[in-house]
Amino acid sequence: MAIQQRSFCPINLALEIFGDKWSLLIVRDLMFAGKRHYRELLQSEEGISSNILAERLGKLVEAGILTKEEDPSHKQKAIYSLTPMGVDLLPVLANIGIWGRKYLPVTKESGANAAALEKGGPALWKQMRSELRRTHSGHGA
Structure with a gap:
């Protein structure tokens, strides 16, 4: 590119x-x-x-x-x-969501994913990345 x-x-x-x-x-x-x-x-x-x-x-x-x-x-x-390059954006999106939930007027419902990602931290992110790789690998990832 x-x-x-x-x-x-x-x-x-x-x-x-x-x-x-x-x-x-x-x-x-x-x-x-x-x-x-x-x-x-x-x-x-x-x-x-x-x-x-x-x-x-x-x-x-x-x-x-x-x-x-x-x-x-x-x-x-x-x-x-x-x-795999796209899956590796998970920590980026997690941190953007965590930051947005902390500083912006989100609702409890709209901030639920960010709250879960913050609570689970890097251990959860690693698990989610593995899951995403499996889910998306059957389609050219």
Whole structure:
């Protein structure tokens, strides 16, 4: 993937790939909500538009964070899966959620996942990453 970078700072390089709201929300939905199809991702609570979803999915596939394969049960559908590189974003998303729950006006319900991730800490994250690798590995991850 040709990244137009301004510097070789690892934070800059990472943000060039997944540093926008929609990319991280797509990864969140694959990771925590079990969404795997375009239509499922389109129905996200945040209301992503179809053209932005298509563009971000393409970017995430090109970057190696997701894979896209034909759905064997429906040839007009694709299954999106997290690659090991995508699964390794779990601690990033966990920490963003923990920070948001601590400092922003979330509801108890919307902050429940972040609370569980904070309580479970790195041991839970490691377990979840193993589970995600198993779940997504059957589909090109």
